[in-house]
Amino acid sequence: MNAALLHSDLFLLTATVGLYxxxxxxxxxxxxPLLHPVLLTFVAMIGVLRLCGVEYDRYREAVRVLDFGLGLSVVALGYLLYEQLDAMRGRTVPILVATLAGCVAGILSVVxxxxxxxxxxxxxxxxxxxxxxxxxxVAVVEPLGGITALTSVVVFCVGIFGSL
Structure with missing residues (x-):
């Protein structure tokens, strides 16, 4: 198969969506659970990228539109939270304390x-x-010098399999 085609944005994007x-x-x-579509896509795309000799940075650039969509999903989650505003009224302090405690415990425990x-x-x-x-x-890890691919995998695994 033509190497230019295998490295093209269209091929990489189509392969990702098709595998999903x-x-x-x-x-x-x-x-x-081990056949979760995101997990299967993740593993299969690693194989496709290695087989085709595509570097991760090239792949990431090609599927940037999916990254943009992922950002939009975060906004959608924020909207769902906004819809629950009435249920949360009067419970601000317990919600903030629980959120802060969970964040600190999650970060410190894994570190x-x-x-x-x-x-x-x-x-x-x-x-x-x-x-x-x-x-x-990824936005937090990148400027701090972390490995964004590792962060993505860890966040992904936590999302599918629960806390690590």
Missing amino acids: CFGSALYRRLRM WIAEAFGAGRQILTSLAPKSVTVPIA
Whole structure:
């Protein structure tokens, strides 16, 4: 197959969406957590990229539109939270305290555990934002010198399998 085609934005975007659609159909049919469509797409795209010799930076640039859509989904979650505003009135302090405590416990626990296993600063920086959305985690990790690919995988795994 033509190398230019395999490195094109259209091919990489189509492969990603196509693999996700295939994974969704398979998951709906079998309902096995390890066959989650995002996990299948993730693993399959690693294979496709390695097979085609496409670097991750090239892939990331090609599927930037999906990253943009992911950012929009964060806004959609914010809107759903806004719709619950009436239910949250009068409970601001408990909500803020619980959110702050959960954030601090989540960050410190993963950093301390990784540190106990001898992880370096770059790995610790990459693991710290495990409990937020991918766009926010990547935006935080990138300027701090973390590994954005590792952060994306960790956030993804937490989202699918629960807390790590």
